[in-house]
Amino acid sequence: MKIIETGFDGLYELEPNIFGDKRGYFFESYRRELYQELGIREDFVQDNESFSVKGTLRGLHFQKPPHAQAKLVRVIHGKVLDIALDIRKDSPTYGKHHTVLLEAERHNMFLIPAGFAHGFVALEDSVFFYKCSNYYHKESEGGILWNDTSLGIDWGISNPIVSEKDQVLPNFAAYKQSPAF
Template identity: 50%
Template sequence: MPFEFIKTKIPEVILIKPKVFGDERGFFMETYKKEDFENAGIKGEFVQDNHSKSSYGVLRGLHFQKEPYAQAKIVRCIRGVIYDVAVDLRRDSPTFGKWVGVVLSEFNKHELYIPRGFAHGFCVLSDTAEVVYKVDNKYAPECECGVIWNDEDIGIEWPVDKPNLSDKDKQWHTLKELDEMDELF
């Protein structure tokens, strides 16, 4: 099998380690194979690919889309290094409000599967980073939402003290506020 699938401390969030075939000429690897991913419990039809480029210290997140346009994601970093985070927003989940963070890089070539019902964010640890990810639902701006990156109740241990944030990412609500506004899953 060209992939190793590893459940994280939140079992629905899965670290994916592709098998890399490399020599002095470079490398080859499969990044997605529907049958293998479905056998590992990653089901869904991925309908859109996204690509972003950011500089050191940029933090993007914590983003999610509300129903009916919630999205699952398969995230990988193709240039540089990022710290990638998923936060469980499913009210009935035993891991509600908990988070998982992993390093994704051009060097380790790992991927992270983040199911629907989670917020996603990352911060850049290298001079620049390029991130690509597949989503299983289209982008719908009217359903876009987010959780503030430094929510004390979540307690994410970001490896950057003073991140570079967009104006929008500076203004998201806390998890508690979103829950009170009935904006969660």
């Protein structure tokens, strides 16, 4: 497993070791002891999967403490541009974001610690898979408007398909006024 540093505390891109031959391939997407050896201590308790048609944008979502979640995300089919926005108010990278291109062909993954808002846009029809370190808790849902110009996020797409719910999320200035993280 190769860990790629992002410059954000706890936020990593991961490239697993792929074993392939004429029959296909094999890789371990998650092995607790290996992750712990690499310094990743998240205890994942829930797996989720979604399908998004090309052009769908989901996010920026998070769960508030004490139900905040770390996520280990990857694409099983397709390609997505994945965004993690640091919303930890005591972090030196607060308000900054990091982008990773997740591709099924590469099998790369993105480890997003608790305290980040997360979103992605499907650049192809895509199956998105993620492990969570905490259970979904509806009352703890939070979000930040995906196209808030103060964040400077380049989603790489014009006119994305966005849910009604995500179109009315508060902007980052409103989030900064809240006690969330």
